[in-house]
Amino acid sequence: MSASPCIFCRIAAGELGTRFVYEDAEVVAFEDLHPQAPTHVLVIPRRHIVALASSTPGDDAVLGRLLAAVRQVAADRGVAETGYRTVINTGSDGGQSVLHLHAHLLAGRPLGWPPG
Numbered sequence: 001m002s003a004s005p006c007i008f009c010r011i012a013a014g015e016l017g018t019r020f021v022y023e024d025a026e027v028v029a030f031e032d033l034h035p036q037a038p039t040h041v042l043v044i045p046r047r048h049i050v051a052l053a054s055s056t057p058g059d060d061a062v063l064g065r066l067l068a069a070v071r072q073v074a075a076d077r078g079v080a081e082t083g084y085r086t087v088i089n090t091g092s093d094g095g096q097s098v099l100h101l102h103a104h105l106l107a108g109r110p111l112g113w114p115p116g
Contacts, residue, residue, distance in 0.1 A: 008100035012046040022073050026065040029073050029105075038108025039077050039084070043069045049101040052090045070105050079107035087115075 011018045012028050022029035032040040045062045049055050074080040084107035089095040
């Protein structure tokens with residue numbers, strides 16, 4: 001078991017038996033436990049990065065992989081043509097509740113604007 005208390009680090013390491021809907025060497029994707037849309041997938045880097053604001057230029061490649069994985073999951077789920085929303089909450093005012101960078105892929109229904 002990992003010494004890290006970060007739930008997303010534990011998920012990425014495969015410690016919790018989470019079923020990945022996408023994975024590669026840099027990122028993993030899995031269903032959100034509390035979906036806000038018919039399709040709600042979280043995409044996270046395997047390596048711990050607290051938030052987009054704390055990422056560095058050295059993280060640029062994994063940030064690109066994160067968005068490429070969102071694109072791939074959207075295609076795999078059949079929502080790329082009808083549209084989807086990608087959300088990255090950053091910091092407490094931005095609504096970030098888990099301090100591990102993650103992107104939400106939301107789709108499967110019309111998503112209003114502004115979001116809230």
